[in-house]
Amino acid sequence: MSEMRLGLRENLPQFALLVVLNAFVGAMVGLERTVLPLLGEREFGLSSKTAITSFIVSFGVTKAIINLIAARASDRIGRKPILVVGWLFALPVPFLIIYAPAWWWIDLANVLLGANQAMAWSMTVIMKIDLVGPKRRGLALGLNEFAGYFAVGVMSWVTGYIAAHSALRPQPFYLGIVIAVVGIAVSSLFVRETRPYAHLEAAASPQTSSSVRPSLQNVFYVTSLGNVSLFAACQAGLVNNLNDGMSWGLYPLFFAAYGLGVGSIGIIKAVYPIVWGVLQVVTGPLSDRFGRKE
Template sequence: MPPHLNVSAPSGIRLGLRENWPQFSLLVLINAFVGGMVGLERTVVPLIGSEEFKIASTTIVVSFIVSFGIVKAIANLVSGHFADVYGRKHMLVLGWLFGLPVPFMIGWGPSWGWIIAANALLGINQGFAWSMTVIMKVDLVGPKSRGLAVGLNEFAGYLSVGVTAFLTGYIAQRYGLRPQPFYLGIAYAVLGLALSILLVRDTRHHVGLELANHAAPAEKVGFWAIFRRASFGDRNLFAASQAGLVNNLNDGMSWGIFPLFFTAFGLGVEQIGVLKAVYPAVWGVLQTVTGPLSDRWGRKGLIVAGMWVQAGGLFLTAATRSFGWWFVASLLLGLGTAMVYPTLIASVSDASHPSWRARSLSVYRFWRDLGYAIGALSAGIMTDLFGAAWAISAIGVLTFASGALVAVVMNEHRPVRELERAR
């Protein structure tokens, strides 16, 4: 057992959302600030590359997403191990310290290299801070409400992504692409860091309580054994990891390619901001429904259907040329991602022992967020060679195929109602 988790729980520690609502609510708020840091970039940064720095190559423009995705994936991979060894709160604070320079570097950086470097720091911020808010919420609520906990966490994060994407587009339309939109990021980073230092409490005792009521693993499980199991050794964990990678692959593509695609057909920054806001806002809000539904209905059906709905949104985006149809496509992307995102995290938690759950979630999030880099890079190359519509369609085909793979490979999770009847 990791040394950080080798503790006995004090008598006042209980699992459950109602029992831990003050800390849970605080972590929801903090993750809204974490999500806002990504929302700063959804509308404005690709346009800074093409319009302010006059970068003609789409592949080079999306390079900031590649640096973000690779660094975030690696930060995710190590965050669970470090959280078990040093504590969840310490990693949350460290994530915010890395995020603090980001809005300054993007808002005032003199070259595109500064934007790429800022996104490397943003990747560490997201890999540590977002991972810890997810893991700590799962620690607090226990096994019965994981889907609800993850849904609320992702709701706060991605609603904030959407709201911030809209606000930055609105501000940029009136005051310019830099630096005014990034004042929001300064506020997010300062507030997130202050709340994490002053008010957040670690959740190691909640993990200790769950471990006390859970059968011990048959053997000590090392990091690389967990990596192999979460990557390809367990059919449920493999299905979740590949679906997470493809989900963020299409999200990375939409992050980098959509603003340039919409601009080419005459949309202004504010209209692009609306489209870029609708997708994560719908994604964020509906996770409060889809997360709890996965606890009751099971995980597999929501994941498969969600991947296919996303694919439909991508095909519609590529095939149409008007704001109205793109708005509908954005709604579909948001709906599909809401069905998939919290359900995948909950399915990984279902298949993991509490003593190594944080590390298995980290491996899953490594593969998932590596999708940002793969999606942005592959879509950038395809756009330069064949055009944006072809790139979007190709990613849509891959998304549909990923959902089909989940349908074939994943075993269904038994919902809470069935577990209670079985006791």
């Protein structure tokens, strides 16, 4: 077995595989971006926008809680097991949406999707950071977010196109079955565990030589309230995700009310995450050069 070395060039094949894998993670959530709110209104007869957007609440709450648990667990049992389990959560999602007789099935599907995104997306981020080491973390995260959000946008357009030429379900969600199966296979068979790379970096840094781990409560306090810079980052992330949630749940209904077809809505829905993703390729490396705050 070759000696472990930190760096993008030194670990390029595995890094590239994780970039592609996160595109599949993004595509999984992109399945819902155009079609699902319209499905609630047209097939389930929901008139309340609050009821229709309940799936976003179930998704967001689940993702937030499992993000907290999964990241901590990955330090104990490794990144790869969390990644594989995350993809296993994705597999029932398209089936639940395809066969749902009631809207609570959609809410349940989004609980599972939230778990999938929390585990799979977070692990691809952490694993890339493990591989590249401290010098190019911005680039690693930028490429990860580019792949994920670009795929969200593309899949928003693709599902809108399919729905426009067939129906709101089941046809757009057949892709989800393929995506989940590929994600499980790639994560299980080809992705390597990267936790040893984190240990390698920690061993080389005198500032992290202590074997005492901070408690979860302490980490939560520091990142959420105790450190002003981290608090600002959390606040920015909150606002960013609130905007994204509004776009996900309400924009398809808004545009449909003005007479746009589902194909056109899919094109509009694709623009936001594609621009978001493409700009990550620029901002990620810039943060390595000029700093995160700037």
